[in-house]
Amino acid sequence: MAADESSQWLFTEDEVLSAPSIIDGLSPTEERCRRAKGVNFILQAGIMLKLPQLTLATAAVFFQRFYMRKSMVPEKMGVHHYNIAATALFLATKTEENCRKTKEIVIAVAKVAQKNASLIIDDQSKEYWRWRDSILLYEEVMLELLTFDVVLQSPYTILYDQLQKLRIEYIKPLRNVAWAFLNDSSLTTLCLLMPAKDIAIGAIYFAAKFLNDTIPDDENGNPWWELLGGEPDKIVRAVGILAEFWSDNPLKRTENPYGEAASSGDDLDRTRGRSEGASSMALSSPDAPSMNGVEPKNEQVSTPTKRKNENGEEEGLVEEPASKRQKSEDHSQ
Structure with missing residues (x-):
């Protein structure tokens, strides 16, 4: 059964307003802003990688669901929204069978994070390894929090x-x-x-x-x-x-x-x-x-x-x- 048909991923408006980040002190407005910025990060990196819109939409759903189980407030053991955006994109390329080389994804998200599409990033730079390690680390965390429920009804x-x-x-x-x-x-x-x-x-x-x-x-x-x-x-x-x-x-x-x-x-x-x-x-x-x-x-x-x-x-x-x-x-x- 596709995940969208499961009630575990459908919430009331009150439940969305009680997401972990809001409980940890973010205002609903700020939490909504960070969610939007995270998805926008996915879209920019996806365009750079020439990914189909369906893959980007799948990544956005993974991202939104993740933050119903985990906070995005670093001071409260949360995870920054850009790190999870990059991980969601990486996972979506696999589940939607639009795979890109890990190196290509890492370079794309690093450029978007720095807001510089002309930035020179290679596997010898610290920025490259910082993003690569982050993506691989949080991929496992994301899969666990999503209960490996990654088949979506689009x-x-x-x-x-x-x-x-x-x-x-x-x-x-x-x-x-x-x-x-x-x-x-x-x-x-x-x-x-x-x-x-x-x-x-x-x-x-x-x-x-x-x-x-x-x-x-x-x-x-x-x-x-x-x-x-x-x-x-x-x-x-x-x-x-x-x-x-x-x-x-x-x-x-x-x-x-x-x-x-x-x-x-x-x-x-x-x-x-x-x-x-x-x-x-x-x-x-x-x-x-x-x-x-x-x-x-x-x-x-x-x-x-x-x-x-x-x-x-x-x-x-x-x-x-x-x-x-x-x-x-x-x-x-």
């Missing part, structure tokens, strides 16, 4: 299956925004709060909402989310969690792709296409290409860009947020 794979079930998998704009929602969700604790299926349904809802599109009801006139087994409360909550995260803006980003993402049951209902036929987006985009038979698990990380925080400091290579990414694509078409 929302990316579920997303594409759901789009096929709704017969809208060929609608490129909607598919891209939904995929971007999943990318952004990895920065949050969403994977700790609901199963992968509900996260994927939330991504479809956000995409339809963002594009002001509708999704056809099923042949019996039932809402599209019922066909997928979705629950309105969970769907709205998934988008709300991301909207709250970007409102808090722990990474100090200058853009907020979820600034107008306030959601409600009525808002969800407006994504229903009650008339027969394809969605409005499908009709306006007849030439939208399909995935060409490629499953989401093979999709690569999109082209990264340089992003700066509010202080003007470069944070490294990261993906554009959903809104900006979609506008760029529309402009190029």
Whole structure:
């Protein structure tokens, strides 16, 4: 059974707010910030290693789960979030069978840690051995705390299956925004709060909402989310969690792709296409290409860009947020 189906990795919001780091004195805001920085570390190193997005998402889940069992406060025998980010990435390359040489991973994480992609790192440097020893040490700790439960049910794979079930998998704009929602969700604790299926349904809802599109009801006139087994409360909550995260803006980003993402049951209902036929987006985009038979698990990380925080400091290579990414694509078409 996939780990996402196990209740040991699903928590209430109160339980997330009682994580070991918070018990050890971190404020919920600071703990959330460090989690986001750790996942961002994974994304930057992964882009440097040209790893598929699924592998990076798996690493992010390992990272988030680890800190439900262990503190990130060094003064309280905790482990720094960058050390665990590097270890989670190393472990994910194995479990997702996208292996890279240990040396390549060590060099990548060392460069990200130093915020210098041009940094010269080799196996003769102290920095190299410090990161290598850290990764190998904490890999065993991570496996034990995860109870060797490393087979995940990915929302990316579920997303594409759901789009096929709704017969809208060929609608490129909607598919891209939904995929971007999943990318952004990895920065949050969403994977700790609901199963992968509900996260994927939330991504479809956000995409339809963002594009002001509708999704056809099923042949019996039932809402599209019922066909997928979705629950309105969970769907709205998934988008709300991301909207709250970007409102808090722990990474100090200058853009907020979820600034107008306030959601409600009525808002969800407006994504229903009650008339027969394809969605409005499908009709306006007849030439939208399909995935060409490629499953989401093979999709690569999109082209990264340089992003700066509010202080003007470069944070490294990261993906554009959903809104900006979609506008760029529309402009190029």
